[in-house]
Amino acid sequence: MAAFPARLAYIAKMKSRGKHRQPAVILLSGGLDSATVLAYATLQGFDCHALTFDYGQRHRVELAAAKRVCRQLGAATQRVVKLDLRAIGGSALTANIAVPKGRSAKSMHRGIPVTYVPARNTIFLSYALALAEVLKARDIFIGVNAVDFSGYPDCRSQFIKAFARVADLGTKAGATGSHFKIHTPLIKLTKAGIIRLGEALGVDFALTHSCYDPVRGRACGHCDSCLLRKRGFKEAGMVDTTRYA
Amino acid sequence: MAAFPARLAYIAKMKSRGKHRQPAVILLSGGLDSATVLAYATLQGFDCHALTFDYGQRHRVELAAAKRVCRQLGAATQRVVKLDLRAIGGSALTANIAVPKGRSAKSMHRGIPVTYVPARNTIFLSYALALAEVLKARDIFIGVNAVDFSGYPDCRSQFIKAFARVADLGTKAGATGSHFKIHTPLIKLTKAGIIRLGEALGVDFALTHSCYDPVRGRACGHCDSCLLRKRGFKEAGMVDTTRYA
Numbered sequence: 178m179a180a181f182p183a184r185l186a187y188i189a190k191m192k193s194r195g196k197h198r199q200p201a202v203i204l205l206s207g208g209l210d211s212a213t214v215l216a217y218a219t220l221q222g223f224d225c226h227a228l229t230f231d232y233g234q235r236h237r238v239e240l241a242a243a244k245r246v247c248r249q250l251g252a253a254t255q256r257v258v259k260l261d262l263r264a265i266g267g268s269a270l271t272a273n274i275a276v277p278k279g280r281s282a283k284s285m286h287r288g289i290p291v292t293y294v295p296a297r298n299t300i301f302l303s304y305a306l307a308l309a310e311v312l313k314a315r316d317i318f319i320g321v322n323a324v325d326f327s328g329y330p331d332c333r334s335q336f337i338k339a340f341a342r343v344a345d346l347g348t349k350a351g352a353t354g355s356h357f358k359i360h361t362p363l364i365k366l367t368k369a370g371i372i373r374l375g376e377a378l379g380v381d382f383a384l385t386h387s388c389y390d391p392v393r394g395r396a397c398g399h400c401d402s403c404l405l406r407k408r409g410f411k412e413a414g415m416v417d418t419t420r421y422a
Numbered sequence: 423m424a425a426f427p428a429r430l431a432y433i434a435k436m437k438s439r440g441k442h443r444q445p446a447v448i449l450l451s452g453g454l455d456s457a458t459v460l461a462y463a464t465l466q467g468f469d470c471h472a473l474t475f476d477y478g479q480r481h482r483v484e485l486a487a488a489k490r491v492c493r494q495l496g497a498a499t500q501r502v503v504k505l506d507l508r509a510i511g512g513s514a515l516t517a518n519i520a521v522p523k524g525r526s527a528k529s530m531h532r533g534i535p536v537t538y539v540p541a542r543n544t545i546f547l548s549y550a551l552a553l554a555e556v557l558k559a560r561d562i563f564i565g566v567n568a569v570d571f572s573g574y575p576d577c578r579s580q581f582i583k584a585f586a587r588v589a590d591l592g593t594k595a596g597a598t599g600s601h602f603k604i605h606t607p608l609i610k611l612t613k614a615g616i617i618r619l620g621e622a623l624g625v626d627f628a629l630t631h632s633c634y635d636p637v638r639g640r641a642c643g644h645c646d647s648c649l650l651r652k653r654g655f656k657e658a659g660m661v662d663t664t665r666y667a
Binding site: 261264297346 | 504506509542543548551555576581585587589591593594596597
């Protein structure tokens with residue numbers, strides 16, 4: 178946490194020099210991955226416009242986390258877009274399917290979990306693309322990473338690459354010669370690696386939320402997301418400040 | 423209109439023979455293009471699940487048209503998904519930008535119109551993909567066509583092809599070996615061609631709505647969409663039953 182004011186000071190210095198900062202759209206859930214991405218994009222000198230989705234997720238408490246993270250890291254704007262995914266259904270994160278608890282790392286990484294939301298990242302990136310076009314931004318940041326893509330197909334780099342092509346072909350900006358870049362700064366990192374990076378960039382992890390099935394606003398401590406977070410802090414050799422139920 | 427009962431009888435016959443009908447997702451706006459697509463997919467033997475978007479469009483009257491079309495053509499289900507595009511803005515169809523009136527065909531086809539909604543078809547197809555995955559459908563139908571793609575980049579076949587790749591790479595179904603097909607039966611047709619096809623398939627065009635800027639529920643007669651529709655009926659040598667304001 179101590180690290181960030183120095184970075185903020187650096188950004189302020191850049192601003193005062195009149196250096197133009199390019200706008201970028203950052204997909205921000207309120208979890209520790211996307212908080213790290215926001216810090217990363219800010220440090221790269223982008224003017225960060227956060228995009229958060231209220232998709233009827235069980236863990237709506239992450240929306241408040243996203244707001245806190247934007248405030249801490251100085252996002253230029255934050256938009257919360259309401260998505261109607263319940264009408265489509267098909268996931269434990271939105272429908273009436275139980276969130277699995279206490280799974281081993283092995284069973285967690287076998288197959289595609291029930292918490293998979295059909296085409297979620299495609300939908301999220303589509304909105305990010307629409308916003309990028311309106312803001313005349315050509316850069317989109319998303320926190321997909323190695324921990325996820327064993328289970329979620331829409332977290333793999335081939336998918337991201339295919340989406341970048343859609344972005345170039347399906348927009349006014351692309352049709353008139355611009356190229357969109359989908360940045361995935363975490364794609365090769367483990368959870369511990371992300372935590373180390375976030376810490377170095379000054380992210381206050383206590384503000385973030387990861388749990389899929391919170392109990393009175395606190396993390397359950399047993400779902401896949403909680404287990405990955407706990408293990409990540411342990412492997413990173415850092416204190417986990419998460420308040421568990 | 424006389425044609426349809428015969429087709430319906432054919433479908434009923436197929437059903438009674440126990441022939442399994444594959445599910446398909448049909449993007450249905452309520453305009454004459456997508457109504458023709460729905461009739462086409464039905465005739466191809468698909469069990470059609472219509473997907474309509476309420477995206478804060480000025481011409482919300484098209485939502486009622488979509489419902490009427492589903493009823494006429496016997497869609498298996500219809501879902502109306504509310505989209506929060508106003509939060510993103512940037513188009514005359516959703517924001518406070520004037521819809522152009524009385525333009526010539528030439529000026530209509532110069533550049534990208536202000537009625538372009540940023541990344542709209544990318545967003546629409548993303549939802550269609552999510553629904554297809556939930557319904558175990560591998561076929562998605564969209565009414566993009568030659569009239570549109572001079573102006574809207576996300577109506578071109580290259581874009582559709584790029585999106586199909588995203589579908590295969592970004593879903594559980596695709597990751598486990600399935601392929602999605604994005605059908606574009608109108609892509610090479612002019613407005614007159616679409617009208618002729620729809621007529622042959624039994625679409626009741628009086629139920630459809632095209633106008634971007636309706637006046638008390640009636641078509642304005644002067645926006646690009648009205649002008650294209652009028653010209654299409656004229657070229658097809660058919661009576662335009664649209665009720666203009």
